[in-house]
Amino acid sequence: MHALSIPTWVIHVSSVIEWVAAIWLIWRYAEVSGNLAWRSLSLGMLPALVSAMCACTWHFFDNPASLSWVVTVQAAMTLVGNFTLAIAGWWIWRSSKIPTRESGQPETIDPD
Template sequence: MHELSFVTWLIHISSVIEWIFAILVINKISTYKKYNLFFWLSLAMVPNLIGAMCAITWHMYDNQENLYGLVSLQGIFTFIGNSTLALAAIIIFKGKETYE
């Protein structure tokens, strides 16, 4: 774990906690206020969270060569997550619900 500075670790961990909190809040809003399309936004955020956890796990084990597959997984999950977030944004934009 000594490959990254304390501040970098703080940013990594706080970003993951923030991402988890955002997923939970958006999911709660989708059920509480009946904004059903926002459920898909919270679901679309999960692959990015998995990608972030892959990156943190790799750094936690000092960037070992035998765990380099986590870097590939992180890239794949980031691509999937960005794609699903774009799709969720399009679905919300084209949705018939009003948010007033």
Template sequence: MHVLSLPTWFIHILTLFEWLLAIFFINQISKQSNKKALKWLAMAMLPNLASAMAAITWHIYDNPSSLYGLVYIQALLTFIGNICLALAAWNLVKTEKQLI
């Protein structure tokens, strides 16, 4: 396998920071608006963040076959994270409809 190009690294690292900022801001909005559904949304984003960290860790070490388990961990975290995000979004819609 080949080392990632500089633009690809740039995208990977910025995506991590973007995800962290999104979690932080959603959590802050949750505190200010006192909406627990938003806090659940921020928490539901964490498995996908961990998934991205697993992928980047594997790339940092130049994708060795000895760390191939990280690929499976990353896939599992993505699967779990997507389910968590779907449930959190559903919960957010449900709570917002109750306010109307």
């Protein structure tokens, strides 16, 4: 645990907590708004969360060479997470363009 300063640890841990909170809030938004396409964003965020947890794990054990595979997993999860987030964004955009059965118009959510 000596590889990082306390303020840096605070940033790392709070970032993971914020990411978990964001996943949960987006999932709840999908339920409340009735637009379940937003769930794809929550699921798409999970690989990035795994990536962050890998980084914290590696630093927690003082960055040993024996855990260099964790860095590889972290990099892979970052790559996968970038793709899953892009796909989730596309899915949300696509769902906003699909007409509803009742009105024949795309569903829109009033920001107010």
